[in-house]
Amino acid sequence: MNDGVKPNILSDGHIVSIDGHSGNVTVHCRSWRDQTILLSFTGAIGLRAYSPENVDLDGMYSDRNQEAIDEAILFSDDDHSVEFLCFNFVSAWNGKAILTIIASSCRVEVEGEPGRFT
Secondary structure, eight states, rough: OOOOSSSHHTTEEEEEEEETTTEEEEEEETTTOOOEEEEESSSSOEESSOOOOTBBBEEEEEEEEHHHHHHHHHHHOOTSSOOOOOEEEEEETSSSSSEEEEESEEEEEEEEEEBOOO
C-alpha cells in the first residue's frame, strides 16, 4: 500500500533543486500547472540521487525499504529508535526512483493552496 504523497501531486512535474542541512532536506518542485511544491523532510539520514533535476516525474511514494534504511543508519550518528521511511521520487520515463530520501517525516506545501499540507 502506498502511504506517501499522492502521486498526482507531482505527476508530470519536475524537481527544480534539492537543499540539505543538518538532517533537513528541502526539495523544490514545479507542477505541470507551474505551481511551486515544497517538500520538507525532517530527520533525514540518507539521500540517493541520479541527476533528478528537470526530469519529468511520475510521482512520489514512501515505503519501508529496510535494506536502504539499514544502510543509511550505518553512516548516521542519529537516534536509531526513530522510525524512518524511504521517500522515492519516480521518473515518468523509466518508472525508477531518481531520488530517494530516508527521513522520519515529510511535509508538503503547495503554492496557491494556503494551509494545504500532506
